[in-house]
Amino acid sequence: MNESEFNVLVDDTLLSIEETLDDAETDLDLMNVGGVLTVQCENGVQVIFTRQAAVSQLWIASPDGGFHFDYHKNEESGGGQWRRDSDSEPLELFLQRVFAEHAGESFQFAL
Numbered sequence: 001m002n003e004s005e006f007n008v009l010v011d012d013t014l015l016s017i018e019e020t021l022d023d024a025e026t027d028l029d030l031m032n033v034g035g036v037l038t039v040q041c042e043n044g045v046q047v048i049f050t051r052q053a054a055v056s057q058l059w060i061a062s063p064d065g066g067f068h069f070d071y072h073k074n075e076e077s078g079g080g081q082w083r084r085d086s087d088s089e090p091l092e093l094f095l096q097r098v099f100a101e102h103a104g105e106s107f108q109f110a111l
Contacts (some may be wrong), residue, residue, distance in 0.1 A: 001040050001056060003053050003071070006051075007035075007053065010051040011036070012036070013058065013082065013111055014035075014037045014049060016109070016110065016111050017046055017049070017109065018030055020107055020108070020109050021039060021099070024103065024107070025105060026042050026104055026105050027042045028103060029038065035050075035051055035084065036049065038051050041099075042103065042104075043102065043104075045062070045063055046062075047060065047062045047099075047102065048060070048061040048062075049097060052068075054070065057069060057070055057085070058071075060106040062102070064098070067084055068084065068085045069082040069091050069094075070082070070083060070085050071083075074100055081111075090109055091109070091111055092109040092110070095109050096108070096109065
């Protein structure tokens with residue numbers, strides 16, 4: 001994947017995350033500036049999404065630490081999935097857990 005394709009993929013992913021979180025019952029503040037998405041939960045916790053084009057990763061910072069995700073393309077289906085580089089956890093499951101803990105609400109992400 002070249003840098004242009006990577007940037008489109010990250011933009012689409014962040015937009016999907018924003019759209020899911022916009023439907024929250026809790027008060028979440030979302031700010032997307034310069035391709036960096038910051039989500040502030042009611043309890044003051046921030047979850048920050050950044051792109052790292054040089055290594056083709058999506059990085060997420062939360063009070064739990066920093067996490068790096070690689071995109072794994074499925075050649076057969078043409079689709080793909082973001083997976084954490086340390087243990088291959090899918091991004092959707094990671095986000096469900098993080099926002100259940102910090103926003104106190106259950107979300108279903110379709111990325």
